[in-house]
Amino acid sequence: MYDHLTLISGRAHPDLAADIADYLGVPLAAIELEDFPDGEISVKLNQNIRGRDVFLIQPTGPPVNDNLMELLILIDTCMRASAERITVVVPYFGYARQDRKDSGRVPITSKLVxxxxxxxxxxxxxxxxxxxAQIQGFFDLPVDHLYAAPILDDYFKSIDIPQSELVIVSPDEGSIKRALQHKENLGGTLAIVDKRRSSALHTEQANLIGGPIDGKTALIFDDMISTAGSIVGAAEVASNHGAREIYVGAAHGVFCGPALKRLAEAPIKEIVTTDSLPLRPGQRPDNLRSVSIAPLLGEAIRRIHRNESVSYLFD
Structure with missing residues (x-):
């Protein structure tokens, strides 16, 4: 079934790559990845990939520049080694925040990448x-865009929260569509945190639209937790409006800057993210749980390799 399939892992997240390889029953390719004394990246493949269907597994999370450059060098290595097809598996796509010109003299970095x-x-x-989602259109090649929502929803279903006690909370107006998708899968009611920018660096979150939330369990969903400002602000609003328990779900746990300190001090019972990014040492507070996306990515790789439909995984 996998005679022409080759899995290659960069150094960004070798544990996830190993889990994907275990799911597929395919060993990771033998490769040497080192740094020259000046910081340049050295790559050498220790096996033949001529005519192979290659999948490069490399999220471009922190350190973003190093991981992105390593991915580009891996692509070039495989191209020059005569791989038949090269699919880059990027569970977390860095440089995605600047996806449009919202002021003068700024780049569209996600298009550049x-x-x-x-x-x-x-x-x-x-x-x-x-x-x-429009970043898919920045590529002039096929993009398969998966979603972590079903995995997160399955976890919260296992907690068995009665629908009459459940409120799905959108941390801002821009996340309403995501919150509605979770509400469709989990039930409950919908509430929206009114987030307003008070300056270029600060936002204010005080009002809650919808609900009611008093005495109920709040589930707050976002695509990522970076500095945790929005999530913690939303959790505080939910707590101030009487939420009995607060859970947070996010596809990507970036956790940079003051994120962990903020999350530790917030009124949050549990934070659930996927393992799209590795947790660096000391980054696992007691209330943080990680759910695996290896089966999701592994199944997508299997279907792409066999030229089968992938839409089953994200419809």
Whole structure:
């Protein structure tokens, strides 16, 4: 079934790559990845990939520049080694925040990164929960865009919260569509946190639209937790409006800057993210749980390799 399939892992998240390989029953390719003394990246494949269907597994999370550059070098290595097809598996796509010109003299960085990945020699992209769905259109090659929502919803279903006590909370107006999708799967009612920007660096979250939330369990969903400002602000609003318990679900746990300190001090019972990004040492507070996306990505890789439909996984 996998005679022509090759899995290659960069150094960004080797544990996830190993789990995907276990799901498929395919060993990871032998590869040497090292740094020269000046910081340049050295890559050498220790096996033949001529005519192979290659999948490069490399999220471009922190350190973003290092992981992105390593991905580009891996693509070039496989292209020059005569791989038949190169699919980049990027569970977390960095440089996604700037997806449009919202003021003068700024770049559209996500388009730039898409161009660079395409020009390096990639034939296809497999990713998950892009910060903005329109980034798929920045690539002039096929993109399979998966969603972590079913995995997160399955976890919260296992907690067995009665629908009469459940409120799905959108942390801002821009996340309403995501909250509605979770509400459709989990039931309950919908509430929206009214987030308003008070300055270029600060936002205010005080009002709650919808509900009621008093005495109920609140589930707050977002695509990522970066500095945790929005999530913690939403949790505090829910707590101030009487939520009995508060859970947080996010596709990507970036956890940079003051995120962990904020989350530790917030009125949150449990934080659930996927393992799209590795947790660095000391980044696992007691109330943080990680759910695996290896079966989701592994099944997508299997279907792409066999030229089968992938829409089953994200419809």
């Amino acid at each position: 898409a161009n660079v990945i395409s020009k390096a020699g990639a034939d296809r992209v497999l990713t998950m929960d892009l910060h903005a």
